[in-house]
Amino acid sequence: MNTQNATTLSKTSKSKAKIQKFGGFLAGMVIPNIGAFIAWGLITAFFIPTGWVPNEYLGKLVGPMITYLLPVLIGYTGGKLVYDVRGGVVGAIATFGVVVGASIPMFLGAMIMGPLGGWVIKKFDELIEGKVPTGFEMLINNFSAGILGALLSLLAYTVVEPVVQGFSMALGSFATAVTNAKLLPLISIVIEPGKVLFLNNAINHGILAPLGVQQVKEVGKSIFFLLETNPGPGLGILLAYWLYGKGTAKQSAPGAIIIHFLGGIHEIYFPYILMKPILILAAIGGGMAADLTFVLTKAGLVATPSPGSIFAELAMTPKGGFFGVIAGITIGTLVSFAIASVILKRSTEEISDETLDAAKSMVSQMKAESKGQKAAVKVPKLIVFACDAGMGSSAMGESILKKKIKDAGLNIEVKHAAVNQIPQEAEVVFTQESLAQRAAQVVPNAKIVTIKNFLEQAAYDEFIKSIKN
Template structure:
């Protein structure tokens, strides 16, 4: 059992690292997607002059941004610079977008320059620090770039082409919808960003570069399965889960924050059948109708899906979302009708909270005493659900008349060192404990749980 938990944690960390290279650069991907959708010959506003941006952006800009971010994750800005130089070696002359190569060379460059700095620490004569720092990063980055250009690029190109061919073969065989059997449960385990941005998006970008769109951009962000779950809770459940479902629907479907429906599934694990069925039905619809997007939608909102749809491609996308919603809703309705009350969402949160407090040997009051200047919300990617929690707590602090406390959000693996209190999801507690320098780490099952924050504020006042 311990080995399984350890393996799962390692997979989560690896997946989070991959997605952390892509997520901060999503704005650049969206910019490229919009320019592509608008100005290519088959776009909404064909323009040969502006379309010249499409090729260089996907060939050079996006991979180098990923390489820089990968190096920065390992060794801050200095690692990012070396990672970007090393990534240039795999993108120059490549016949396909080198996102996989960037994910290799970026972290490698950051790791090597970190090792070099550790090796020469304390051995550089006074006055020569800047000279050594600049030349070491230049020489190492340049050498890695030459190595990547000569050896790594052909190897990665072969691997990328092979993966693309396998993915295309699965699609042609009509088996792609079955990927929902893996994707949908993985989302509930908060591996959604790792799967989408670490695996599916690079495949989608490669396919979109040649075909103008890709179905891989639709497999994980489809809001249909989650929407079906929330609709079923709204109509057939009882208690707090029923009352909170309408607000969750708006946040999920329009805001694109899929994490909002995960606690509902975790309350009734049998609902995994509903999201899997909805995912398979939606993906099958996408395949049959040849749906696809020009770039990765982020967040997974219906608005983002429509914005990233190619000209004339909105109806197939909408059809896939609608079918996924309907199938998920039907299956979930049967499950919820059998036990409409089930475990109340607040009761479930309270039980977990008590168990966590007992296991750590501390109460909430003990965890929140002392001076608090910075509160950080930490989620897997540090962008979606944690930002919602930040917003809710800021308002709660303002309503309570408490000032002088900053509230921010961050990825769970890079919590700021000056954080006094950290809020994170229950399944991320161990990772938060390793990343945070404070021992005041409070867990929540749902970042929208206002009652949890009211309890924290009442203790803070005392």
């Protein structure tokens, strides 16, 4: 029986880690571009006909940004996550195929075509690795990216875009129906536990944000931006700990309140729930009460508030919408506080430093798993050839050294890059003497090997000899 339980727990843990990793990948496409979303949200809030200062001329920015800029940025970032800048470029080209002609913002299409573009060009480069004649690297790199990107863009335009658009519209219609039926508060049963398990990125950036953007385009605001980012439930739990908690948890709660509510870092309250898992009921109750208030007051934001600070929430609130947003956050806080207070008052156990530290350690471990870092015990060895543009000469140097390393029976990854874009994990950087100082500034911990000419065979032979020694 114990063995069976252990097996079940192991399978559950692996499944959770896979979901966390997938959610982290989705978030990795969106989070770097949050600034662009906020810029679009501010322009929308100010200049659309119902905005703070309606302006027909400046309002022309709203449509192209949501239709073209934001999806292409997501597609580029998705491709870059798979295969660095080269993958990002092909991912952006592929994404444009789902953008053109679509009647809705193609964020879901971008999340598909961006990583697909990065994966295709990565597999192509792996296929031809070691087979490119010296001096033809730049030619083949440019034309392979162009040809594959064009083919993927055509595929996206003719096949993927109609399918994704149909699915997105169906999903949007379902979400609208749920909202109109006043059933949206039930989503807190999924969102609040999901946040503590670091599944919030998959929920917020993978599902709610695309729905929210589509709704903003139609009505100027969206309730979907409030569901996961609302700081009220977490604030209520921390307030309860401050007033009715015991020991270290009570003493640390005021500082956590500032970081959570003002700074928007919600993960600060996760250890307080993990110390008493039944407190998840307070988070769910507060979330449901807040969401019901948002529905009844027809509250909404113009873009994702990131991080989920009260300042970001108010900054993304459209004209005339402050009452609903503030009311929802306040009611969510009060309900969460009331439930958590009852639970903590009935508890006689004083939480020690060790208990709080263990909970914090568990949160850190789950966060690492959500980013796919659990297995990353050792950073692989990486050599980077860097030239000014990261294309011609460095690609030749990479090709030569790769062949020599392979002949020597060594297993070392070799890449080429522009000197300003050297990967931080690079341990050794080959570059020209005139670029050595710039390379050292980009990767201060890497060993910089200066060479006069990338075709200089002796320098590579000496380097390989030193490795063997």
